Amino acid sequence: MAMKESLDIHNTNTEQSPEEPMLQWFTPAGTQWQFKFGCTDYAAAREAAAQCSIFMSDDEDEHTDNVFRSCYNCMYRRWQPTSFQCYKRYAES
Amino acid sequence: MKTWLICIDDTDDIGTKGTGEIAEEIVAKLISAECGAVQSKRAITESVTRHQLFVHPDIPYTSHNSAMCFQIDSALGLEQIKQICVAHLKQESAAAADPGLAILDLTSDYNQPQLIAFGQQSKVEVKTKEQAYSLATELGVDLSEHGGTGQGIIGSLAGLGLRLSGQDGRVKGQLQLGLHIDESTQVQMNVADVLANTGLQAVISVDGERLADDQVLTLRGKIKAVYCQYQFALLVAQEAGLWVNASKQQLKSY
Numbered sequence: 001m002a003m004k005e006s007l008d009i010h011n012t013n014t015e016q017s018p019e020e021p022m023l024q025w026f027t028p029a030g031t032q033w034q035f036k037f038g039c040t041d042y043a044a045a046r047e048a049a050a051q052c053s054i055f056m057s058d059d060e061d062e063h064t065d066n067v068f069r070s071c072y073n074c075m076y077r078r079w080q081p082t083s084f085q086c087y088k089r090y091a092e093s
Numbered sequence: 094m095k096t097w098l099i100c101i102d103d104t105d106d107i108g109t110k111g112t113g114e115i116a117e118e119i120v121a122k123l124i125s126a127e128c129g130a131v132q133s134k135r136a137i138t139e140s141v142t143r144h145q146l147f148v149h150p151d152i153p154y155t156s157h158n159s160a161m162c163f164q165i166d167s168a169l170g171l172e173q174i175k176q177i178c179v180a181h182l183k184q185e186s187a188a189a190a191d192p193g194l195a196i197l198d199l200t201s202d203y204n205q206p207q208l209i210a211f212g213q214q215s216k217v218e219v220k221t222k223e224q225a226y227s228l229a230t231e232l233g234v235d236l237s238e239h240g241g242t243g244q245g246i247i248g249s250l251a252g253l254g255l256r257l258s259g260q261d262g263r264v265k266g267q268l269q270l271g272l273h274i275d276e277s278t279q280v281q282m283n284v285a286d287v288l289a290n291t292g293l294q295a296v297i298s299v300d301g302e303r304l305a306d307d308q309v310l311t312l313r314g315k316i317k318a319v320y321c322q323y324q325f326a327l328l329v330a331q332e333a334g335l336w337v338n339a340s341k342q343q344l345k346s347y
Contacts, residue, residue, distance in 0.1 A: 042342070059111040061143055061265050062157055064345045066314065075107060078156045079148050087107060087156075 021051055022088070025071075032078070032085040035071065039083055045071040054088060094168050096199040099178065100252035102146075102160040103245030106187035113265045115185045116141045116161035122177050127167055137292035137325045139165055140318075142262030144212070144255040145347075146248050151219050153191070153244060160252030162262065164199070171196065171235060182239045193245025195253050196235040203232045205257055212254020212261070215247065225250045259323035263347045268293070268316040268327070279313035287312075287327060294324040296336075299343055304329065304336065311335045319347040 025048035026033035037044040042065055049055045049069045056075045057063075063073040071077055076087040099119070104112045120139060146158045167174065178194055186192045197203070211228055214220065222238075225247045229236035234253065238246050255261040268291045270282065284296045285306040296304040303322070304310075310329060316338050319328045328339040328347070 040342075056108075058156070059113060060267070060315070061111070061113050061263065062159075064341050066341045075156070078154075079158070080150070081148050 022048065024048070026086060029085065032087055034085055035077075035083045037083070039072075039079070042067070042070065042072065049074060052088070094166055096164060096166050097174060098162065098164050098197045098199050098253055098256060099174070100144075100160050100162040100195045100249040100256070101178070101182065101245070102193045102248030102252060103154070103241075104182060104186040104190050104192045105155055106189045107155065109187040109190075110185055112159070112161045113141055113143060115181065116163055117265065118185065119178050119181050120163050120165060122181060123165055123167060123169065123174060126173070126177055127169055137264075137294070137318075139163060140325060141265040142256055142320050143265055144252045144262045146215050146251055147217055147219065149219055153242070155190075158248070160248040160255075161265070162252040162256040164256070171198065175235060175237070179237070179239055186240060189241065191241030191244040192239040193243060193247065193249040194235075194237050194239060195229070195246070195249035197253050198233070201233055203234070208232055208234070208250075208254040209258045210254070212251045212256075212258060215251035216255070220247045220251070222246055256320065260321050261347065262320040263344055264318035264320065264325060268318055270312065270316060279311050281309055281311050284308045284310060291316075291318075291327070292325075293318055293327055295322065295326040296329055297321055297324070297326040298336070299328060299330045299339060308336060311337045313338065315341075317341075317344055319344060321347065 025044055026035055045065060046067050046069065049071045055069060057073055058075040065072040077084040078087060101112060101116055104115050141161050141163045144160045144162060146160060148158055152158060175196060182192050182194060222244065226236060229250055234250060236246050236250055270290050284304050287296060287310060298304065318325055328344060329336045330339050330343055
């Protein structure tokens with residue numbers, strides 16, 4: 001137990017990559033990120049976009065969420081049959 | 094004077110001008126070429142409609158795979174219309190795009206059910222360029238590619254069919270009611286006033302019910318239209334006993 005607490009403290013002190021918080025909602029998939037929550041989890045898409053440093057609105061006609069800042073409204077999302085992939089890494093490269 | 098149906102697809106890339114905007118610009122250029130001036134307000138029937146196509150790993154779309162279609166009455170001939178469309182596509186399409194252009198003379202004798210079927214199939218299955226060219230030749234649709242792989246011809250032909258189905262497409266842009274409305278405020282107007290202010294042809298519920306002229310609507314946020322039942326329509330839904338304009342989630346199926 002003591003060992004586990006020690007490791008946790010160590011992890012907390014480790015400098016986080018700016019990308020790491022986004023991994024709550026995404027899984028790395030090649031050069032893109034795979035959204036974990038599908039096409040209709042609006043709460044998750046809004047939470048993720050709120051934390052994202054490079055959210056960029058797509059053309060308003062392509063928005064599918066009434067809340068503006070949502071991954072579902074972002075220019076960097078590429079729709080898939082059951083979810084979307086984020087081109088964030090692509091965009092930053 | 095003839096009536097033309099024109100559709101473009103696959104003109105953009107991430108961060109570049111959208112296909113819908115390019116379609117709007119082509120409409121303006123076609124009107125300008127005929128009238129010599131840009132009209133400040135166009136008929137609702139000249140609106141650009143956005144048609145969702147199949148999302149599948151085998152289809153090389155940018156981010157959402159949609160085609161943009163519009164209808165226009167013009168005395169210009171096919172070659173003049175095509176020349177204006179192609180020049181603008183070449184000028185405005187993204188370098189990585191694969192633009193396609195489809196032009197149909199609606200006064201011609203063509204097999205409309207076959208074109209509609211192609212559009213509807215393109216929402217649920219992968220189509221090939223060969224299939225698109227073959228059908229276009231058979232129906233007399235002018236179908237052409239303008240860069241890259243030219244894959245956009247599939248969507249542009251499909252977009253014509255979907256528009257002709259009368260039951261597909263979101264209208265590009267937002268409707269202006271002459272009132273300031275945002276997310277936090279709402280206004281009430283009856284159907285007749287909404288139609289008079291916007292030029293729309295109907296108010297239709299998400300269940301397909303056409304609302305009467307005296308029905309009161311509660312409007313808020315962005316007011317968007319769809320093409321359904323062969324009408325440019327405001328889509329509405331029941332919410333707490335009120336008829337409200339459809340949310341983006343409800344508009345998504347169009």
